[in-house]
Amino acid sequence: MRSPGSKSCQIPPEEGPGRLSRVYLVLVLGALSAGYGALAVRLWCIQVLAHQRYSDLGREIQRGTDRVEASKGDIISRDGIILARSLQSFELGLDPSKMSREGIIEAVQTLFSRLEEPDEVRRDRLEDALRRREKGGRYVRLARDLDEESVAALKKSLAERLSREDARAVCCLPSSHRVYPHGALVSQLLGACDVEGRGIEGLELALDPFLRQQSGRRLVIKDALQRSRIYYPQSSEVRPIDGYDAALTIELRMQRILADELERGIDTFKAAAGLGIVMDCRSGAVLAMASHPSYDPGLYHLYPSEEQTERRRNRGVESAYEPGSVMKPVVASMALEHGLTRRDELIWGGGDSRRLGPRVVRDVRDHGPLTMEEVVVYSSNCGMSELGLRLGRDRLIDALERFGFGRKTGIGLPGERSGKTRDREAWSELYTSVSVSFGYAVMVTPIQLCTAFCSIVNGGYLYRPRILAHLDRPGERIENPPEVVGRPVREETSRQMREILLRVVQEGTGKYLQMDGFLFGGKSGTADMGPLYTKENYLASFVAFAPYENPEIVVLVMIEKPKARSYYGSTVAGSVVASVLRRYYRVEDEAYIVTVNRPS
């Protein structure tokens, strides 16, 4: 690589650097080194001497706290199926003050073209966004409950269509939404949450203090855009607390059977509404509670607004009725309890009506002379009026009180009504005692009736009805144990009542409901719903306990205003109860097995 000598001859003779040059170079570079030294000292001052000061300054700028989200508790059925759960989701919104008018329009159009929402919603959102832009608003929510993938897709398509500035004003916030996998089946029981996730109705409202989570806080290091970048794993943080998971006593299988059969019964008899309750008579646990008409939480906004309140009503606790004949076991058991009669005492001499002063009590037809037992079996109002008169005001008031009528049961559902019993002062022997004996002049809620019937068949124990089994959190469980709140009748009375109620199904009003190889007892009721008792609107009820040998469950079905085929409680509500029992106990399955196994 060296230049050839011939070429180097062309350029002037080479000359080494002079002494002065060398000295100058050393001076110049010496100055440079001195500069380096000075900077090293300066750095020492900044980094070592002022270390604490700058660290503090930095920390002040960089540190922040972040929320740590906890999750809201699930609601789970007794058989372990999730009925309500909060899912992490995202909401997409924009800051209208930072966007052009065209940008907002484009953003809303793009978004809704992918969301498949109705046009009105899109128009509303657009108007809302434009209006807020005029007013200087900073946030308009465009869509909620989006999962991560759809958020990414939406953001991408927005980024393609919007200008850089406009796209920057679109933001995505984490949120959560509540899903109800078995929506329509348990909608009235569970109720609903508002946008913020607070329970506003049903169990969501009742259990909100327990389901509710408490978000925590932790110290973080934020970057210059105030976004968290680094966590202090060991830092003093407020721990996030998840909400309790609530386990209900509801058995989803039972709930499904009850809801199905109730709806079928209402359709068959062209009824207006109806409800059903299944309760474990050994503990007061509500196994199923259905009310019709119902709603699907996902389609709620599609129902006409005048229907919405009616559909939301959980009739099992929020409605009170004059129940009619289904009350008779209550009065009858109390007459037995007080020893005012015996099962085989002849208390009605026959005839289809009984005159009591100015009042006439009528039966459906003349059953002939009836013992006390037969009065219940054939549901004779005339015979019952005799029991009512024998009990009298004080014992009847005491009876209603002991069975829990006229006060809330404490099931823990919001909106529960207490029903109504006649005040002592307004009670007239002839009218009230007689009416109460066959289920009028008293307003009861279905849950009260069901609870009272449980105590009649379970040996006399009045349980507080429960729908919450327990609350769970890792390492922690709050039980909601069965609770006996009263003992209205003795074991002996209960046994006699079970036998009487079995006869109702075997030969009385419910004899068409019998099943081969499966014994159950019950009582029907057909009440005129009033208010003018014009014999137009009936309340058809049936309450049953099963199995007879070892009562496990009590099923109550009440159907309002049946308009086709029949209006009798034994037919309309009784068929629903029978279907529920048949399906729940797989009665026909058993019969089949018995048949094939029988040696022939």
Add this chain to the structure above:
Amino acid sequence: MKWLEWLEKGSPPPPQPGGARRGLPAPREILLVCVILLLTLSTVMVFSAGAFYWSVDDSFFFLKRQLLWLPIAGLVGLLFSLIDYRLYRRYYLAVLGSAAVLLVLVLIPQVGRTVNHSRRWLPLGGLQFQPSELAKVAVVMLVAGFLSNRPERMRSFLRGFIPLCFAVLGVVGLILLEPDLGTAVFVFALAVGLMLIAGMKIFYLLASAGAFVPVLAIYLQNHWETVERRFQGLLDSEGVYQIRHSLIALGSGGLDGVGLGASVQKLRYLPEAHTDFILAVIGEELGYLGCLGVILLFAVLVGSGAAIALRAKDRFGFLLASGITMSIGYQALVNIAVVTGSAPTKGMSLPLVTFGGSGLCMTLAQIGILVSVARISESRAASGEGCSGEPADTG
């Protein structure tokens, strides 16, 4: 004293051909070790500092580019180390000319890319190039070449000083038009320093300083606000955003740093964390010891550059090596001074450490030239070829 002797005679005793090396390794070897250490540190720190840069999603964006550029820049450096530096003695005008053309090009709005109100960047395909980087080398070559080809020019005001001054001021003026006051002053000072070393009469230099006063005055009048802001920053260094965060970064580093990769100020607080302010990130992550290491490496680099210059057998090689050493050394000094809040802010990178492909190529080209000077003077010393002006070896 031995080093005074070397200063007198121009070179240390030549290494014994074939014999075992004695004492220190050759300066160019020390130089290369420094360069390699700085580049290694640079690669790690560019990755660390650039991983959170705001405009890129890919954390490896800058690391990938750095790794792509390193071999390219290495090849450029190798190429320049193989080229005989005496070639530039004849072609320095061509280099100066091309630098001037690029400096003019960058001023054309359709060509030059504007960053922070200054047209400093020339897009070159997908890459960018700062013509003022080339201008620094070109001015060094100009002064070295012009003054060593005809040494008598140094003593002539009209035939020596004036043309040289005009050429230098032309380049400086073009840089000022971008506008880039920092680099303009730097190039001017570099030229003046090199003239001083070359032996230009100090009187001329003082006169030139006088001539520069009106130019400076006009510039200051036009850009007063910028200048004022920068000097205010010097007085109240924590009032300026970049400097405040640079100081916070350095200060939180302490003696041994918060740990590699753990800098917080690089999280978008420090602007240009991977370029001009990379030392702040080094200071935060590696602490005072890291910064001191960088300064020491530059000091050793400058020392070995000086040794190469002093051992050069010809005036041109001496001046070229001196100019390049000064250029790199002082640029590092200015950058560190800015980062520590000791000098007004200006876009001056830390050579070899800052991220930037074309800058890296330019710096390694200069290192290559230094190596070329060292290599040729060594081989000439070994072959006993002396300089015509002085006896080669007095023994």
